[in-house]
Amino acid sequence: MTGWHWRNWQGLPYLTCSLLEPIPHGFFTRHFAPRPPAELASVLDEAAQTFRVKQVHGDRVVAPAEIAEITAGAVLQEATATASEQSTYPQADGLLSDRPGQVMWVCSADCTPALIADLKTGQVAAVHSGWRGTAAAIVPKAIERMRQQGSQLADLRVALGPAISGSVYQVTEAVAEEVVASLAVPLKEAQGWEQPPVLPDPEPGKARLDVRQTIVQQVLNLGLDREQVTVAPHCTYCEGDRFFSYRRDGTKTVQWSGIVST
Secondary structure, three states: OOOEEEEEEOOEEEEEEHHHOOOOEEEEOHHHOOOOHHHHHHHHOOOOEEEOOEOOOOOOEEOHHHHHHHOOOOOOOOOOOOOOHHHHOOEOOEEEOOOOOEEEEEEEOOOEEEEEEEOOOOOEEEEEEOHHHHHOOHHHHHHHHHHHOOOOHHHEEEEEOOEOOOOOOEEEHHHHHHHHHHHOOOHHHHHOOOOOOEEEOOOOOEEEEOHHHHHHHHHHHHOOOHHHEEEOOOEOOOOOOOOOOHHHHOOOOOEEEEEEOO
8 A cells, every 4th residue: 555654854854655665765845945955865865966957847858868968068966056056957847867876856836746766677757747847748758768768667656746736726727728638638528537637616717726636647548557656645735834835925945856766
């Protein structure tokens, strides 16, 4: 049975998922701010190389070898980069390992952090998927990249971390339609499912969008079984004591999620 577990590092809480074990990983809370990924990596694996990107709500997934090419041959690792220096990070919203001992990082404040592990090969991916990235099917694209590197669907596990829940995420019907279009079904049909990706909203022209449930359906459509994907029982918007939320607070503060290739 899949479980989500609270862990502690120096008295600070972070979340793990049994579905990804024994791959080192963590969905970190607001309590770790403003620690950068390089510092957080010591919680998971002190020897691992740390990789991150400049997230732009797109569908690009890159591997460290590609990052090296993008940055003129220099493998980009988080160290003490200032805000002005962070523009040197390649623009992408997904990271894919290409050798053991790499930790992939994404940040979020309502969008979905998706950590993906191949339990056989040890390769991993970390994906930032908001409504735009979900509409562009970035998580399935990351999985396809993993398959190109030798993964079999049966060996993959997908954990969708804390994000804004569908019950409180109000969007326009146009946004909901764009996201649900990634499932190749009409909006009205999707609303009738047992676990619908879109819920009704009392305000005309609005809907409640469940991004994580949309991603679940995307990976099922790709060929994964339901037992291979799980959703964290936590909402960033509702749990202000644990998580930052852009929709709730309107501030550009984030929590990080990372996973280590083995």
